[in-house]
Amino acid sequence: MNENTLRFTRIFEAPRQLVFSCMVEPEHLTHFWGPAGVTTPLDTITVDARVGGAFTTVMVNDRDGSTYPTSARYVEVTPPERLSWIEDHSGMTVTITFTELGTRRTQVDIEQTNVPEPMLDPAAQAGFLTSLDRFEAYLAQHAGAHR
Amino acid sequence: MTVAEDQRLDAMFSALSDPTRRAIVVRLAAGDATVNELAEPFNLSLPGISKHLKVLERSGLISRGRKAQFRPCHLELQALDVAAGWIEENRRLWSERFDKLDQHLRNLHEPPNGDRHE
Incomplete structure (x- = not known):
């Protein structure tokens, strides 16, 4: 672990398979991918969930319509345990680990490495x-x- | 984050993606230095170091003296602050994203407002 690693954890009251699906299915991603005040239209989301596959989105600011395109390549897709991609513009690696805490409870750990x-x-x-x-x-x- | 800020961050991250340029930034954090002073420890030719300095200058991470004969290089600390601010932005992004995911999962479990029409 070094100072250039960012970690985030959240526990969701939902089965692990469902939480994993939310992260790789555009129909789910469109509901939450943009932060507060930002929408990610379904038709802007591309998910090719396999190693080397593309993950792209366009987030749209609800207030002024400005857009924030994102693009990444998957480096690991292991349903429903782990998902990892490298962001094209920053070179940052985002790894998401899904841990079952019960049949309806899932811990999600995000580790961002190679933070510039x-x-x-x-x-x-x-x-x-x-x-x-x-x-x-x-x-x-x-x-x-x-x- | 505005598009201009985003582009500026792209330029900074791109500039910092190279180990030599990162080392130059570390060296300049200790104080201003001339091109010659920078070239020596990195064992680089003057054109080689100049190329790296141009990338850093374009990204806004460093500036170079206009008047002084040797045009010393100066690290722009406020540019680093922008990058540090990005860390905070990134934290907020995931927090808000997870808030929405939490709500989305609840909606999947039971429709909003308790409505149950199929």
Whole structure:
């Protein structure tokens, strides 16, 4: 583990196979891929879920219509356990691990590696660590919400 | 994030995808340096180092003195802050995405507003 790895965890009250499907089926992705205030139209999503296959989306800002295209290549597709892709523009690898916590409960861990390394300067590194601290606080809060 | 900011980040990430350029950024974090001072430790020719510096300059990560004879290279710390801000943006992206996924999974389980028409 190094400072250039970003990790996120969330527990969902749903079976593992369903949560995995949500991450590889456009009909599901269109419901949640864009963050708050951003929509990802179904016809902009391409998923070729096999090693070397493309994963592309276009996120559209609800307010001003500005678009954010994303494109990546899958490097691992192991249903329903693991999914990994490399983003074309940043070279960042995103790996998602799905862990069964029960028949209707799934832990999702996101690990982003090869995060571009502008964090080498001490001031920027401090900013990075602050972000991680905030994220941990956020996780603690949500872990509580999910019991 | 605006398209302009996004393009700027693309340029920065692309500039930082090369180990020599990352090493140059680390060296400049310690203080300004001339092209000659940078070329020496990396065992690069002057044209070789100039090529790397041009990429870094275009990305906004470094600037170069206009007046001084040796045009010292300077690391633009606020450009690094933009990159650090990206980390925070990325965290927010996944948080909000997961909030929506959570809601989507709930909707699959039972239709919204308790409506149950088939």
